[in-house]
Amino acid sequence: MENIALIESFSEFKDDKLIDRVTLMAILEDVFRSALKKKYGEDDNFDIIVNPDKGDLEIWRNRVVVADGEVEDSNQEISLTEARKIEPDFEVGEDVSEEVKLVDLGRRAILALRQNLISKIHEHDNTNIFKHFKELEGEIYTAEVHHIRHRAIILLDDEGNEIVLPKDRQIPSDFFRKGDNVKGIIESVELKGNKPTIILSRTAPVFLEKLFEQEIPEVFDGLITIQNVVRVPGEKAKVAVDTYDDRIDPVGACVGMKGSRIHSIVRELGNENIDVINFTTNDQLYITRALSPAKITSIKLDEENKTAEVMLKPEEVSKAIGRGGHNIRLAGQLTGYEIDVFREGVEEDVELKEFSDEIEDWVIKEFSRVGLDTAKSVLEQELEDLIRLTDLEEETIREVVKVLREEFEE
Structure with a gap:
């Protein structure tokens, strides 16, 4: 057969682990049917036999024998004289199957076939990659720095998939070189055209939450639950934790002896200051804990408007506000209250x-x-x-x- 050059085109892909044999055969048949439609106007009377393992392909056109001079549709019908050139004992009304050589499609059609085939396989690969990473949204992922651009870092994973870490998803203190391993959260996966765009984030609150799951066994096992996480990436974070087991100190378990458990998380986040507090449904107590390390004198709550007036001694005010106003801002985000600070006396x-x-x-x-x-x-x-x-x-x-x-x- 004159199909060797084209067969070599798809033989390059037949061992690709992302494409099983059945899928590859379906892609090949679809590509060839498109070519047949373009040349003959229709493809429903063609049989395509693909054997990717052997690198073999056959195309057969089925037509009905009609009397000479009565052919109305040359794609569906064949004259008796032409049919007997294929097999001398054919009669009118019988079905004729004739092999179509790839060379009959024309050189330009064969080149277009190859390009269409490659495009279809890449499209299939991209669909699989999209589905794979879509299932990983919200999960921690690690990839290697491949290229550093002004607005983003381009990463490659072990499979060669491209992952984007935009500048605004990087912690301000982050500094990476080519070849460095970068850990983050798969924040979003979108198909732009036929190509998946995978966005990694190191600033999302869920990244900190997943780091707790990864580093603290009680969180991973569900003995300790994380109720809320708020962050100013690279500066400060507050994590509210709870447990159904009264024998467990959730804050102590998360922080560890002398901060041993949380140290690796702090280091991963560029020395981000992490406050771990006990969650409670008592709003007054929750706000008091959230404003730590400041010591509160008294609190006046307006639960309907979600505002809190907090009274502190003058020397405690700066602690409550925190550097850059981060502490009071995060306490408000954590508790859902707009917090106003007042000096006592x-x-x-x-x-x-x-x-x-x-x-x-x-x-x-x-x-x-x-x-x-x-x-x-x-x-x-x-x-x-x-x-x-x-x-x-x-x-x-x-x-x-x-x-x-x-x-x-x-």
Whole structure:
């Protein structure tokens, strides 16, 4: 047969472990039927026999013998004279099976067949890869740095699959070189065209949760459950844990002796400061624990509006707010409450919202976001700290400080 060159095309793929024999045969038949339709207009009267193991292929066209001069459809019918050239004893009305040589399809058709075949097999591979990684969404995965770009790192796993770690899914302190192994969570898998795009993340809260499962046996076994995780990647995280077994100290089990159990997690996350706290349905106690290491004097809750006014001694306020306002922000995210901090024993203080006629609302909200709700809470901070804590310009902060000082000088 004149099919050797084309057979070599699919022989390259027949041992691919992602393609079983039945699937490969189906792909080959589909490709050849497309070519037959293009040449003959239809393919329902063709039989295709594929044997990928032997690298063999046969195509047979079935037609009905009609009297000479009565052929209306040359694809479905054959004249008696032409039929007897194949077999001399054919009669009108009988079926004729004639082998179609690949050379009959034409050179351009054969080249198109090869390209179509390769495309179909790659499409099949990509579908399998997509399904495989779709099942791994939310799971930890490790791959090797292959190429470093400005906006992303391209990774390859042991199977040669390409995985993307975007810049915004990297911990700020992350620094990788080509050949380094990178651990993260499979965040999303999408088909763009026919190619799967696999996104890895090291900043997602679920990555920290899965690290707990990986490193702490009681979490893996389900003796300790993780109720919530909030993070500022690379800076600080809070993890609320619980257990149904009163004999287990969930916080102690997660942290380990002198932090031995959590140390590897902290190191993986670029020395991210991780607070592990006991979960409780008592909102007041939950907020108290969430604001650790600050010691709370009292809390006033508005459960309907999900707000909490927390009273602290002046020396505890900075602990509650934390560097960059991370502690109070994460405590709010963990508990679901908007937390306002007030200093105990501070007299003649004025809430910032009272200055709304002189200070714009968005500026007041930015100070409130980091726990600075009163005039004195702002004035007690150094200018450099206010710049670091908020997203405000230095000029804006100086104007606010000037307005607040004038209030107390009066």
